[in-house]
Amino acid sequence: xxxxxxxxxxxxxxxxxxxxxxxxxxxxxxxxxxxxxxxxxxxxxxxxxxxxxxxxxxxxxxxxxxxxxxxxxxxxxxxxxxxxxxxxxxxxxxxxxxxxxxxxxxxxxxxxxxxxxxxxxxxxxxxxxxxxxxxxxxxxxxxxxxxxxxxxxxxxxxxxxxxxxxxxxxxxxxxxxxxxxxxxxxxxxxxxxxxxxxxxxxxxxxxxxxxxxxxxxxxxxxxxxxxxxxxxxxxxxxxxxxxxxxxxxxxxxxxxxxxxxxxxxxxxxxxxxxxxxxxxxxxxxxxxxxxxxxxxxxxxxxxxxxxxxxxxxxxxxxxxxxxxxxxxxx
Amino acid sequence: xxxxxxxxxxxxxxxxxxxxxxxxxxxxxxxxxxxxxxxxxxxxxxxxxxxxxxxxxxxxxxxxxxxxxxxxxxxxxxxxxxxxxxxxxxxxxxxxxxxxxxxxxxxxxxxxxxxxxxxxxxxxxxxxxxxxxxxxxxxxxxxxxxxxxxxxxxxxxxxxxxxxxxxxxxxxxxxxxxxxxxxxxxxxxxxxxxxxxxxxxxxxxxxxxxxxxxxxxxxxxxxxxxxxxxxxxxxxxxxxxxxxxxxxxxxxxxxxxxxxxxxxxxxxxxxxxxxxxxxxxxxxxxxxxxxxxxxxxxxxxxxxxxxxxxxxxxxxxxxxxxxxxxxxxxxxxxxxxxxxxxxxxxxxxxxxxxxxxxxxxxxxxxxxxxxxxxxxxxxxxxxxxxxxxxxxxxxxxxxxxxxxxxxxxxxxxxxxxxxxxxxxxxxxxxxxxxxxxxxxxxxxxxxxxxxxxxxxxxxxxxxxxxxxxxxxxxxxxxxxxxxxxxxxxxxxxxxxxxxxxxxxxxxxxxxxxxxxxxxxxxxxxxxxxxxxxxxxxxxxxxxxxxx
Numbered sequence: 001x002x003x004x005x006x007x008x009x010x011x012x013x014x015x016x017x018x019x020x021x022x023x024x025x026x027x028x029x030x031x032x033x034x035x036x037x038x039x040x041x042x043x044x045x046x047x048x049x050x051x052x053x054x055x056x057x058x059x060x061x062x063x064x065x066x067x068x069x070x071x072x073x074x075x076x077x078x079x080x081x082x083x084x085x086x087x088x089x090x091x092x093x094x095x096x097x098x099x100x101x102x103x104x105x106x107x108x109x110x111x112x113x114x115x116x117x118x119x120x121x122x123x124x125x126x127x128x129x130x131x132x133x134x135x136x137x138x139x140x141x142x143x144x145x146x147x148x149x150x151x152x153x154x155x156x157x158x159x160x161x162x163x164x165x166x167x168x169x170x171x172x173x174x175x176x177x178x179x180x181x182x183x184x185x186x187x188x189x190x191x192x193x194x195x196x197x198x199x200x201x202x203x204x205x206x207x208x209x210x211x212x213x214x215x216x217x218x219x220x221x222x223x224x225x226x227x228x229x230x231x232x233x234x235x236x237x238x239x240x241x242x243x244x245x246x247x248x249x250x251x252x253x254x255x256x257x258x259x260x261x262x263x264x265x266x267x268x269x270x271x272x273x274x275x276x277x278x279x280x281x282x283x284x285x286x287x288x289x290x291x292x293x294x295x296x297x298x299x300x301x302x303x304x305x306x307x308x309x310x311x312x313x314x315x316x317x318x319x320x321x322x323x324x325x326x327x328x329x330x
Numbered sequence: 331x332x333x334x335x336x337x338x339x340x341x342x343x344x345x346x347x348x349x350x351x352x353x354x355x356x357x358x359x360x361x362x363x364x365x366x367x368x369x370x371x372x373x374x375x376x377x378x379x380x381x382x383x384x385x386x387x388x389x390x391x392x393x394x395x396x397x398x399x400x401x402x403x404x405x406x407x408x409x410x411x412x413x414x415x416x417x418x419x420x421x422x423x424x425x426x427x428x429x430x431x432x433x434x435x436x437x438x439x440x441x442x443x444x445x446x447x448x449x450x451x452x453x454x455x456x457x458x459x460x461x462x463x464x465x466x467x468x469x470x471x472x473x474x475x476x477x478x479x480x481x482x483x484x485x486x487x488x489x490x491x492x493x494x495x496x497x498x499x500x501x502x503x504x505x506x507x508x509x510x511x512x513x514x515x516x517x518x519x520x521x522x523x524x525x526x527x528x529x530x531x532x533x534x535x536x537x538x539x540x541x542x543x544x545x546x547x548x549x550x551x552x553x554x555x556x557x558x559x560x561x562x563x564x565x566x567x568x569x570x571x572x573x574x575x576x577x578x579x580x581x582x583x584x585x586x587x588x589x590x591x592x593x594x595x596x597x598x599x600x601x602x603x604x605x606x607x608x609x610x611x612x613x614x615x616x617x618x619x620x621x622x623x624x625x626x627x628x629x630x631x632x633x634x635x636x637x638x639x640x641x642x643x644x645x646x647x648x649x650x651x652x653x654x655x656x657x658x659x660x661x662x663x664x665x666x667x668x669x670x671x672x673x674x675x676x677x678x679x680x681x682x683x684x685x686x687x688x689x690x691x692x693x694x695x696x697x698x699x700x701x702x703x704x705x706x707x708x709x710x711x712x713x714x715x716x717x718x719x720x721x722x723x724x725x726x727x728x729x730x731x732x733x734x735x736x737x738x739x740x741x742x743x744x745x746x747x748x749x750x751x752x753x754x755x756x757x758x759x760x761x762x763x764x765x766x767x768x769x770x771x772x773x774x775x776x777x778x779x780x781x782x783x784x785x786x787x788x789x790x791x792x793x794x795x796x797x798x799x800x801x802x803x804x805x806x807x808x809x810x811x812x813x814x815x816x817x818x819x820x821x822x823x824x825x826x827x828x829x830x831x832x833x834x835x836x837x838x839x840x841x842x843x844x845x846x847x848x849x850x851x852x853x854x855x856x857x858x859x860x861x862x863x864x865x866x867x868x869x870x871x872x873x874x875x876x877x
Contacts, residue, residue, distance in 0.1 A: 032759030036766045039477035040402070049487065052477035053766075088394040088553075089533030098553070154592060162596035169597050170588055172555060259588045261555040268589075269394065269554060274759045 004310045008298070012291035019287035020280060024073060027276045028066055034086045034274040035060055060086055077284065083277035085270075092281040095266060100285075102172055103262035106254065107247040109178055110185035114243070117186060118193030118236075119229075125198045126205060127224055138198060144191025149250055153184040153257035170259035181258040185250050189243050196239045200232040207231075234304055241297035245290045377854060379579050383874030385853060385866070386584045388594045388606035392554045395536035398518045399472055402480045404778075404845075407518060408607070408864045409557045409585045413542035414521025417446055417465070419569030420513060420780055420860035425630075425684020427512050430569035431460055431522065431543070440813045441509040445501045452567040454524040455547045462500035464525050466492040469502060471528040472520070478532055484787070485514035507813030509820065510783030513684075517861065545578040545867045557585040559866075571859065572867050579855070579870035598622070598848060604871070605849030605856060607864060611669045617848040626671045628844040629862040630683040631779040632788060633675040634736070636728060636838035641798035642771045644726045649707030650749070651835025656700035657747040658740055660693060663841055667735040671846065675839035678785060678828045682842075682862070685782045685821040692832045693839060700747045709748070717748035725750040730774035731761045736840060737774065768798060776843045780861040782824040786812055789831060797836050804830040 035057040039048045057063045061072065076083055082092035118141075125137040160180060161169040167180050204210065205228050213227045252264035263282065270278035301308040389405035398410035417432040432446040452460040469492050472482040490503040504511065514520055527540035534540070538551035545568070546559035561578045568575045586603060588594045595613040597603045609617070618624050636654065638645035645651065660674030673681070676688025709717040709724055717724040726749070728737060734755050744751045751772075756764070764770045773796065777784055786808040787793045791801040793808075804827050811823040831837040845862050856869040 030759070032757070032763040033766060034759075035477070036762045037759050039480050040762050040765075048477060048480070049483070052483060056477040084533070085394065088536040089531060090537065095553070154590075157593060157596060161602070162600045165600055165602075169593055169600070169602050170586055256589045257593065259555075259586065259590070259593060261552060265554045265589075269392065272757070272759070273393070275394075 001310060005295075005299075008295050012288075012295065015291050016284060016287050020074070020077060020284050021070075023280055023283040024070055024276075027274070027279060028069075030274065032274050033057075033062075034276060035062055037274055038086055073280065077280075082281040082284070085278050086275050087273050092277040095278055096263065096281045096285055099261060099263045099266040102260060103248070103251050103255070103264060105178060106181055106185060106260065106262060107244070107251055109182040110189060110247055110250075111244065113182055113186035114190035114193055115240070118190035118197060121190070121194040122197035122201055122236075123224060123229065125194070126201045127220070141191045141195040141198065144187050145195060147187060149184060149188055149253045150257060152187050153180070153254060156180045156184060157257070172261050177258075177260070181254050181260060184257070185247060185254045188250065189247060192243065192246075193236055193239055197232060197236040200235045201228055204228045204232040231305070234301070237297060237300070237304060241293050244293045245286070248286055248289060377872070379574065379855060379868075379870040380872070380874045381577070381579045381870070382581055383579075383871040384582045384584065385580050385605065385856075385869060385871055386586055386603045387864075387866075388588045388597060388603045388608065389585050390587070390589060390591075390594070390608045392557075392587045394553055396538050396548065396551055396557055397532070397535035397540060398521045398542070399468075399475065399479050399482050399523065400532065400536060401518075404863075405585075405587075405608075409559060409583075411518040411521075411544075411859070411863050412546040412559055412583065412866050413540075413544045413548055414518055414523065415452070415460075415543040415545075415567060415569075416517060416521045417448075417515040418512065419571040420516040420684075421571050422627075422858060422860045425780065425860060427516060428570045430516070430571075431567065432515075435512070437512065437815050439815065441507045441511070441815045442504045442813075443501060444503075444511060444515075445495070445499065446515075448498045448500070449567060450498055452543065453564075454522075454541050454543050455562045456524060456541045458524050458526075458541075460522060460543055461497050462494040463497075464522060465500045466494055467525040467528050468522050469520070475532065479519070481517070482519035485511065485517070485520060509812050509814055510781050510786075513781035513783070516780075518863070546583060549582065554587055556587060559583045559585075568867065572865070573855070574868060578867050579874065580866065581874075583866050583869075598850070601850065604853050605847060607845050607847045609846065609848050614669065614671075614846060614848065621851050623849055623851060625847045625857065626844055627858045627862045628673060628680050628682040628842045629776070629778040630680055630781075630860070631784050632678060632775075632777040633680045633842045634732070634774065634776045634840045635675075635678060636740075636840065637773040637775075637788075637796045638835065638838070639768060639770050639773065639796075639798050640836075641768060642726075644724070645771050647707065648835055649703050649709070650724065650726070651838065652833070653700040653703045653747060654744065654749065654838050655693065655832055655835055656696040656703070657744050657749065658693075658838070658840060659695040659697075659743050660839075660841060661695070662743070663736050663739050667739055668841065672844065673842045675841050677825075678789075678831050678837045678839055679782060679824075680842040682780075683782055683784075684780060684860075685817060685824055686828065687821065687825045689825075689829055689832075692829060697747055704748065711748050715745070715748060716750045723750065724748060725752060726771045727752040727754050728772040728774050729754045729756060729761060729764045729770040731756055731758045732775065740840065772838075774840075778843070778861055782820065783812065785824060785827060785831075789827075789836060799836070802834075804834070804836070 035053055039053050039056055061069060080093065084091055085095060121137060121140050125134055128134050157169050157180065160166045168177050171177050210223060210228055213223050251262055252267055255262045255264035256268060266278065267282050302310060389408060391405050393401065393403040393406045395401055396406055396410050398414045401407055401410050415431050417430060419428045419430040421428055431448055431452050433449045435444060435446045437444050448460065448462060454460060469486065472479045473486055473489050476483055488504040488506045488508055490505045493501045495501055522543045524541040527535065530540060538548035545562055545565045547562050549558040549560040551557050560582045561580060563577060565577050588597060591610045594606050595609055598606055614624060638651050640646045664672045664674050675693060676690040679686045681688050704717055709719045712718045728751060730737065734753065737753055741751045741753055765773060788796050790808040791799060791805045807823050807827040811820055811827065814820040814823055847856060849856055852871050852873060854870050854872060857865055859865040
């Protein structure tokens, strides 16, 4: 177990390094110059003194060879220093840390709603005896996945903020401002979860052990919730891990539509301003979240199903994913 | 320093310029003497302003800095402008420079030395008196900031130094003539911060931790969310360009960052914000009356122009350039893709620019004339309708990040005269990079500045030289205008230069950018200053006293 975790941590570090490196060179290769952008005042300035521009470039360290810049940036990252924003001069890590709490609130709430709602819809699409009801409910997940986040957000705003002023359209003030963004962000995530879970539930309900449970006289509720749901949850749990990362991405759109402060808005703004230190800090942070969540998900599998064991395969070429012994659904 | 082209172009969205003041239901307009551009207030003329109350105003983007001496983005300027007073102010109607922190001034004969006499009662928001030493500290600090102070350092090109003559008298010297400097002292970029603030790091200043000299001070600033300004108590040195004296009426002004255009529209409609200057053109009509009002103003400065890079082979051909000038139907652009309030270009500069006379006859649509120029120059029509000469197609490219619709129409219009204009729509960052490297055939942008000198800084072969050309007749006119202190002489030089630039095809004007304020009837007195930036000093809210 310890060996497994250490090994996964090592792989995680590699992922972080790779994400940082790719992002660094992509930013470098973009046909633009952050110094010129700052000096141009966003396109408002007619004439920039070349000497001043050169001074600014030197201040940012952009006049050095690319590999020196890269080495320097990487050394900085090892000490937790991503450098200062070109635009505001504040440390990139500070900007990320400031934006993070609001995004955590939003994604946390959305995750909770998505799990609760997704599970409810999935169960509801197999539970009722009436076939038409099951079929009607089974339509919901694909619909939820298909609706663009942007569209959902604007429709919610139109109805529940502009026409009927129940919720504020903009800002981060109070729990009430979280309601619409949370729903917006939770719809695609919850729908995705419901899709996987309901399919998995339908499979599980055909398993021999479920027949056994019926035969023993278990109630409909008990068969569905106690027997089937627990085993059907494993694939959904895998989806959940990926979803956490997806929520961070969804926050970009949701925070923009609802004018909320957060990591998503910081990302958009920093990319547009070619604010490389901030972009790199965000990339590294997102990669870290992915690495940690994937690891946690893998560590939790055995708790859900004792038949799953974590082991490091011999012959290091293979991915050290949890080996799913005797697959649950098969 | 904005954004995707998408969000950042929203504030530049067409809107404007014609018979300026659009009235809200039943309101009388003040000041319409010039017809167009009279910055009337949204207020009914007989309503008495009341002090107190709060106003919220939507902006599109937070550029992560609100230091008046560093900002260049329109949204950041809207907030920053209110927090500093300047040495002078500019009358929005006449363009005349009026006293503000300086009671009077003298300029030497070649516009290279300026002496300002400061009023003796003005103070920074923390109570520190505004004296000659503070002026020197500020100007020196702006020069030290360098390229980060993008606009201010440009106004101080050739800065030799500031001399404190006595407590109330200060002299600013330049190495070369700089006639634009007087108007520059009226801008927020050269607005004054307390000497302590001038010593702060660029970062702290960006974060709003500075002490200013204007009618409002920064109360709080949350990146990407809002900038809250509060009234400075004891402010009593308003300029004559404003309608009242003493403190500002509003207790607070909150600038809320709302990136989505449709959300700004909905928020204004539902009363969640009070005003904005960043609505999409299609949404404007619903705010004309019905409890709202609109006000338009053409931005002074350089209008949207195609700028040929004459070091590229096709743009080097004067026949091609002048054919482009004649081949664009500017009225059609305004009629079809812009709003009724927009106005076609009448010169390289907008008609609201002081010391400038437009000449729309040079910009008349003349497709036959354009064809003749190209025929005479040997560009003959090929099988696909595109002209060619010596096996080379008349295909050229414009690189830009602004709203694409006007240029899409230009593209179609030029097709009629056999010119194939390719549109290269890029991000702001890429466009800046292209400008810098000179890697473009045609550039396209506008520049807001309420001083005709902006023409020289862009075109003069000794300044930016956007055309990348060798010096010629027009440069003499432009360079002379930098040293002309007599307004009539300057107007003559600038107007002649503008005409020459069009005749030689160095500039291909398209249309005038303008700004539109949309506000609820609760808001009164919110208007434009001379540079078409917003001025909240005279603004008030009808329910202010009750709060």
